Structure formats: C-alpha cells, structure tokens
Amino acid sequence: MKVISIYNMKGGVGKTATAVNLSYQAAQSGLRTLIWDLDPQGATSFYFRVKPKVKGGGKKIVKGKSDLDDLIKGTDYTNLDLLPADFSYRDLDLRFADEKDSRLKKLITPLKKEYDLIVFDCPPSISELSQQIFRASDMLIVPMLPTTLSIRTLDQIRLFLKEEKIKGLKLRTFFSMVDRRKKMHKDIIEEFAAKGKGHIEANIPYASAVEKMGIERAPVGDFAPRTAPALSYRELWREINKELD
Amino acid sequence: MSRETVSYQLADTDTALDIAKLLAGVGKVETASERSFKLSYYDTFDWRLFDAGKALCVSQHEDQSDIQVESLNADEILASMPGRLKTGFADDFGSGRIRDMVEELIDVRRLMARLDLHALRTAMAVRDKEGKALFRLNLESIEAAKPGSRARKALGVRLVLEPIRGYAKAAEKAMALLDDSYQRKTEDRAPFLKGLDLIKVTPGDYSSKLKLHLEPHMTAQQASHLVHLTLLDTIERNEEGTAANIDAEFLHDFRVAIRRTRSALSQLDKGVLPPKVIAKAKDDFKWIGQQTNDMRDLDVYLLDFPKIQGSISESYRDYLTPFKDYLVSKQGKAHAQVQRLIGSARYRKILNDWRHYLTEGHQKSSRGEDAELPVKELADSRIWKAYRKVMKEGGAIDEDSPAEMLHDLRITCKKLRYLLEFFQSLYPAGEIGKLIKALKSFQNVLGEFQDTEVQSNAILQLGRDMAEAKKAPVETQMAMGMVADSILQKQGGARRAFHVRFDAFSTDEVKDSFKKLFKSRG
Numbered sequence: 001m002k003v004i005s006i007y008n009m010k011g012g013v014g015k016t017a018t019a020v021n022l023s024y025q026a027a028q029s030g031l032r033t034l035i036w037d038l039d040p041q042g043a044t045s046f047y048f049r050v051k052p053k054v055k056g057g058g059k060k061i062v063k064g065k066s067d068l069d070d071l072i073k074g075t076d077y078t079n080l081d082l083l084p085a086d087f088s089y090r091d092l093d094l095r096f097a098d099e100k101d102s103r104l105k106k107l108i109t110p111l112k113k114e115y116d117l118i119v120f121d122c123p124p125s126i127s128e129l130s131q132q133i134f135r136a137s138d139m140l141i142v143p144m145l146p147t148t149l150s151i152r153t154l155d156q157i158r159l160f161l162k163e164e165k166i167k168g169l170k171l172r173t174f175f176s177m178v179d180r181r182k183k184m185h186k187d188i189i190e191e192f193a194a195k196g197k198g199h200i201e202a203n204i205p206y207a208s209a210v211e212k213m214g215i216e217r218a219p220v221g222d223f224a225p226r227t228a229p230a231l232s233y234r235e236l237w238r239e240i241n242k243e244l245d
Numbered sequence: 246m247s248r249e250t251v252s253y254q255l256a257d258t259d260t261a262l263d264i265a266k267l268l269a270g271v272g273k274v275e276t277a278s279e280r281s282f283k284l285s286y287y288d289t290f291d292w293r294l295f296d297a298g299k300a301l302c303v304s305q306h307e308d309q310s311d312i313q314v315e316s317l318n319a320d321e322i323l324a325s326m327p328g329r330l331k332t333g334f335a336d337d338f339g340s341g342r343i344r345d346m347v348e349e350l351i352d353v354r355r356l357m358a359r360l361d362l363h364a365l366r367t368a369m370a371v372r373d374k375e376g377k378a379l380f381r382l383n384l385e386s387i388e389a390a391k392p393g394s395r396a397r398k399a400l401g402v403r404l405v406l407e408p409i410r411g412y413a414k415a416a417e418k419a420m421a422l423l424d425d426s427y428q429r430k431t432e433d434r435a436p437f438l439k440g441l442d443l444i445k446v447t448p449g450d451y452s453s454k455l456k457l458h459l460e461p462h463m464t465a466q467q468a469s470h471l472v473h474l475t476l477l478d479t480i481e482r483n484e485e486g487t488a489a490n491i492d493a494e495f496l497h498d499f500r501v502a503i504r505r506t507r508s509a510l511s512q513l514d515k516g517v518l519p520p521k522v523i524a525k526a527k528d529d530f531k532w533i534g535q536q537t538n539d540m541r542d543l544d545v546y547l548l549d550f551p552k553i554q555g556s557i558s559e560s561y562r563d564y565l566t567p568f569k570d571y572l573v574s575k576q577g578k579a580h581a582q583v584q585r586l587i588g589s590a591r592y593r594k595i596l597n598d599w600r601h602y603l604t605e606g607h608q609k610s611s612r613g614e615d616a617e618l619p620v621k622e623l624a625d626s627r628i629w630k631a632y633r634k635v636m637k638e639g640g641a642i643d644e645d646s647p648a649e650m651l652h653d654l655r656i657t658c659k660k661l662r663y664l665l666e667f668f669q670s671l672y673p674a675g676e677i678g679k680l681i682k683a684l685k686s687f688q689n690v691l692g693e694f695q696d697t698e699v700q701s702n703a704i705l706q707l708g709r710d711m712a713e714a715k716k717a718p719v720e721t722q723m724a725m726g727m728v729a730d731s732i733l734q735k736q737g738g739a740r741r742a743f744h745v746r747f748d749a750f751s752t753d754e755v756k757d758s759f760k761k762l763f764k765s766r767g
C-alpha cells in the first residue's frame with residue numbers, strides 16, 4: 001500500500017480538485033483507492049456527494065476508539081472509497097498533539113490489506129496534523145500556482161520537513177490552474193522546470209471543466225473525460241504512479 | 246472493498262420499469278439506457294484459473310475494454326483494470342493487482358479464449374437526495390457462445406444488486422422489497438460456469454498431472470493398457486497446441502507423456518506385453534521423442550532467457566540480444582520440424598496402430614507370462630526393484646565419482662518416479678504422496694547437476710554455430726562465455742547438495758515406508 005498526501009499550506013491552489021481527480025484516475029487504473037478528506041471544510045466529501053459527517057468525530061478516531069473500516073463510504077466509482085470529512089476535524093491538531101508522532105501512520109496500518117493506495121486531502125495549514133500526515137506518507141504532492149509567492153511556500157515546506165526531521169518522504173511539485181495565455185505563467189513554469197528538483201512536468205490548465213466539478217459533483221474524468229484537464233490529471237497520475245514504484 | 250452481491254431470477258418479460266416502480270420508495274431510481282457488452286472469458290489449456298476458483302474476462306462495450314478477474318464461488322469481481330489481452334501471457338497485465346493474482350497461477354502458460362458471453366445490461370442506481378448512489382442494480386439478459394461463434398444460447402435474465410459500502414440500510418430495504426416479488430438465487434453459479442455448460446465445455450477437462458485410477462483386482466495387462474491409453478490421450482490432446490505453438494507447455498506435456506510411455510514400456514510392460522510389441526513401440530516412441538528434442542531445448546533457453554541475462558553483469562547483458570534473436574530463429578525452425586512430425590503419416594500411423602493394439606488388437610496377439618498377475622503384485626515388485634537400484638547406485642557415489650554415475654542415477658530415479666506415479670492409486674494417498682515428494686526433491690538436485698553440464702556445453706556449441714553463421718559479434722561471444730561459466734559455477738553447488746539430499750532420502754523413515762508399502766511378504 002502506498003500513501004500520498006496532497007498538500008499545500010496555502011489555500012486556493014487546486015488542492016482538493018487534485019485529490020479528487022488523482023484518486024479517481026488511480027481507481028480507474030485498477031488500484032483499490034481510499035481518499036481521506038481531512039479538511040474540516042469537507043469539499044472532497046461534497047464532490048463525492050457524501051455527507052461530511054463521521055460517527056464519533058475526530059476524537060474517537062485519534063483515540064483509536066472508532067474502527068476506520070466502519071466509517072468508510074463507497075463512492076459512485078469502482079475501486080474508490082472515501083473516508084468523509086467531519087466538522088470536528090478542526091480540532092485534529094489538538095487531538096494529535098497528545099499522541100505519538102506516528103499515531104496517524106498506525107491508524108491506517110490495518111487498511112493495508114484492503115487498499116493499494118491511500119490519498120490524504122490535507123487542510124491548508126502547517127501544524128501538528130501536517131507532520132503526522134507527512135510521517136504517514138510515502139509522497140507529498142504539492143500543487144502550486146505559477147506565481148512567485150506560491151513557489152516561495154515550497155521553501156517553507158522544505159524547511160518544515162527539515163526541522164521536524166522527516167525523512168524518506170518524496171516531495172513532488174506540479175503547477176495547477178495554469179493559464180497558457182499569461183506570459184508570466186509561461187515564464188515561471190519554464191524557469192522552475194529547469195531547476196526544480198522533484199518537479200513533475202504535467203501541468204493542470206485553468207479550465208471551466210474544473211470549476212464545473214462543484215455543479216456536477218464528480219471528478220472531471222467522469223463528466224468531461226475528453227477535456228484538457230481530464231487528460232492532464234490522467235497524465236499527472238501516470239507520472240506520480242511511476243515514481244511511487 | 247468487495248461487496249457481496251445478491252441476484253434474482255427474472256422472467257424474460259420483466260423490465261427495468263417494473264424494478265424502478267418497485268423501489269421508488271427507497272430513493273431516486275436512475276435508469277441508464279441499455280448497453281450491450283461482450284464478455285470474453287479466458288483460461289489456460291489446463292484451467293489453472295478455474296482450478297483456483299477464478300475466471301478472467303475482457304469486458305467490451307463500444308471502444309471501452311476492461312480486464313476483470315472474477316471469483317467463481319461468490320460471483321463477484323475481484324479486480325479490474327482498463328485494457329485488453331495482447332498475447333495472453335502474464336506480461337499483458339503490466340504491474341498491479343491483476344498481474345499479482347494471475348501470474349503465479351498461469352506462470353508460462355498462455356490464456357486461451359474459452360467462452361463468449363453477450364450481455365444486454367441496463368444499469369440502474371438508486372440515489373439519495375444529494376444524488377449519491379446508495380446501491381446499484383444491473384438488469385442483465387445473457388447469451389453464451391463459443392469464442393468467435395455466432396450461434397448463441399440464452400442463459401436467462403437476472404437482476405444483480407450491488408450494495409455500496411457504508412449504505413447497507415438502503416440495500417437491505419431494497420432486498421426486502423425484491424424478495425417479495427422475485428426469486429432470490431441462493432446458489433447462483435457464476436454466468437461463466439453456466440455458459441460453459443451451455444456450449445458443452447467441461448472446465449478442468451485437462452490436467453498435466455497423471456490422473457489414473459487403477460483397481461487392485463485388475464490384471465497387469467489391463468493396467469498396462471489403461472496406463473498407455475491415458476498417456477496416448479495426453480499425447481493427442483497436446484498435438485494441436487504444440488503445432489500452433491500456443492505456449493511451451495503443450496510440447497512439454499506432450500514429451501512427458503512420450504517419456505512416460507517409454508518408461509512404462511521398459512518398467513511395467515516387461516513380461517506383460519509380448520516382447521515384439523514392446524520392442525516396436527519403444528523404437529516408435531523414441532523416434533517421436535527425438536524429433537522434439539531441439540524445440541524443447543530452445544523453448545527452455547527462451548523461457549529462461551531473463552535468468553540467463555541476469556546471470557551476468559548488467560553492463561554485458563545487452564550483448565546477448567543477438568543470442569536471443571538466434572534462439573528465436575532456431576526455435577522457429579525446430580517448431581517447423583515438430584509441425585512436420587505431427588502432420589506426418591508415419592507419426593499418425595504409430596499412434597493409430599498403438600491405440601488399435603491397446604483397445605482390441607491385443608486380443609489376437611500373445612501375452613507375456615505376467616499378464617494375468619494382479620496389478621498390485623506387479624506394482625509392488627517393480628517399485629521395490631527400482632527403489633533398491635536407486636539406493637545401490639546412490640550409495641556408491643562419493644566425492645570423487647565421475648559425473649556419469651550421477652547421470653545414471655538420475656535416470657534410475659526417473660524410472661522409479663514414473664512407476665510410483667503410474668501405480669499411485671493402488672496405495673494410500675498420503676503415504677505414497679510423501680515418498681513421491683521425497684524423491685522429487687532429491688531428483689531436483691540431480692536434474693540441476695545434469696542441466697548445468699548440458700546447458701553450458703550447449704551454449705558453447707550455440708556460440709560456435711553463431712560464429713560460423715556470422716551472427717555473433719565478439720562482444721556477444723564473450724557475454725555467452727560468461728553465461729556458460731556462471732552455469733558451470735552452479736554445478737559444484739549441486740554436487741555438494743547431492744549428498745545432503747541423498748542422506749535425506751536414505752533415512753530409516755523413508756526406507757521403512759518403502760518396505761512397508763512395496764516389499765512383498767512372501
């Protein structure tokens with residue numbers, strides 16, 4: 001079983017869209033996939049039309065009093081299950097603070113038999129929860145906008161990993177919400193691609209199909225499979241999958 | 246992640262509309278338009294997936310194609326991935342769950358088309374207020390056909406309910422309603438199995454294991470005929486796949502049956518069949534076997550090629566490519582030779598005459614002096630004799646014995662092994678099974694010892710042939726030398742392992758078992 005986290009401390013970078021669409025692509029390729037919506041806003045759960053509610057809330061999960069197995073919901077897609085968000089997740093930081101660093105990693109261990117891939121959709125913050133997530137993951141995938149500010153946050157993430165002494169975690173970046181007509185986007189992408197270590201070349205374009213996810217409440221690959229973003233997510237998944245092996 | 250499905254038997258006249266009306270109270274019923282699917286089922290010639298309770302199918306709808314592995318017991322899909330079969334070998338599945346499930350079962354065998362199911366499917370989903378699916382329903386009308394055939398036979402109409410994880414309540418409510426109107430299929434066999442029934446194919450009708458059932462009261466002659474007829478069936482059943490070169494196992498099974506026939510002629514038939522019959526059959530089957538030697542050798546090299554490549558340093562591996570090309574082209578020629586054999590009048594006459602002799606011809610011919618002996622008596626004495634020979638030859642081998650002695654012992658062991666297998670059904674399965682297993686592991690070392698010598702010599706010879714044909718650049722020759730050397734390196738290990746394994750085969754426990762089972766008390 002592999003574990004990947006879709007993360008950026010900055011909000012509005014297309015994080016949830018990435019988590020939803022990558023999970024969908026992974027499931028379509030035959031991997032038994034579980035996506036855990038850790039963001040109390042519950043956008044991922046909304047996209048999959050699942051109520052953002054978990055019996056017993058985050059407290060019981062962290063304490064190990066809930067069997068994760070009983071909380072999982074099947075999505076409308078083959079091979080793809082969801083562990084929904086819950087408003088109580090806003091306190092997850094405090095809950096995990098009382099636990100060992102590897103608590104989350106331990107919680108997901110029993111799921112190994114059932115799933116080939118776990119995807120964490122992470123809240124946009126840098127905190128106790130983030131470091132728990134990083135320790136439980138094989139790969140950290142950071143969506144970035146092609147802007148200077150967005151790229152700067154990457155240095156902060158690297159610093160955090162170093163300070164927390166988190167090793168063996170692959171860090172991968174890619175650009176999302178790319179507007180090909182903007183010269184600045186083009187320049188930044190070119191410059192970054194040349195020197196960015198661990199950067200994946202597949203870009204996700206800024207497109208109306210991605211915005212429509214909120215209306216369709218489905219991954220783009222489902223309702224607009226032949227559009228540019230759907231194909232880009234597929235390509236992005238292919239590259240990530242290659243690096244996971 | 247798997248969910249237990251429930252299916253219902255429907256009449257041809259039941260429609261999706263009837264179902265939708267029935268379940269209107271559970272949620273919003275959404276009915277997609279009817280789609281046609283073609284499900285092509287595959288298995289190896291010897292039904293390896295079926296034996297493991299699985300079926301593999303390629304499901305096609307318009308230009309969408311998915312490979313699925315199904316469980317035959319629970320009628321559910323265990324894994325699925327987009328794609329289609331290209332060659333039918335394990336490589337088709339890339340990496341992932343399907344490969345993990347299938348490769349260890351099929352190994353080097355090729356998947357062959359077994360059955361086509363044509364399904365008209367109306368997919369339905371029952372959703373909650375948010376539009377989330379609570380469970381799915383498939384209304385299916387299925388027809389079965391032989392692969393590629395147009396003649397179809399109706400399998401019936403069924404409704405399959407697939408619960409979705411975390412939404413059990415809704416599914417239970419629906420089942421309660423459906424139970425009131427329709428017959429639930431409690432022991433629903435997978436459509437694959439029902440389809441095979443309809444096209445009159447019996448899964449598991451071939452196994453490379455020798456399946457013989459002898460009765461202790463049979464005469465030696467009756468037993469001999471049965472052994473030979475069973476082997477003859479195996480030879481004939483593997484002809485088509487060998488001629489078409491579907492996978493290397495056809496020829497392998499074909500040759501094993503030839504070898505077993507020859508072994509039976511010398512081990513079992515002496516004194517049972519007339520000497521003249523034995524002598525002629527020995528010559529005939531020897532001739533057939535010889536025609537297939539080259540192809541088998543080349544098959545083995547090609548199957549082992551990844552290992553051969555892996556035996557030398559990575560930087561030299563690419564130089565072996567011309568070697569592989571050469572093997573492939575030689576294998577093509579050797580295969581043509583085997584095709585000619587199977588198509589030849591002489592071959593056909595040998596097999597026909599042999600079958601005729603075994604079924605009726607023998608009545609007119611003379612009998613051996615042991616022909617009327619109860620088979621159990623014959624088996625006891627022949628196995629005991631062969632076992633004593635193994636022990637005598639094995640015991641005489643020390644560190645300095647020449648390689649020939651190990652080669653002779655290997656052949657004696659093979660004879661014992663075949664005798665044990667022919668007569669297996671006359672003895673308690675557990676006890677004789679243990680002895681076969683003990684012998685097998687001992688045989689493996691002897692086999693490795695022999696193979697290392699033969700193969701390293703053969704590679705040198707192939708190198709010479711390639712040089713003569715100007716098909717071997719110097720680098721390739723050097724790399725082949727490394728391969729030959731790495732094979733020879735293994736020989737010393739096999740020789741050391743021999744003594745350990747022979748000791749394990751010589752324990753009092755094994756000795757006592759042989760004595761108890763086979764030594765006559767007279």
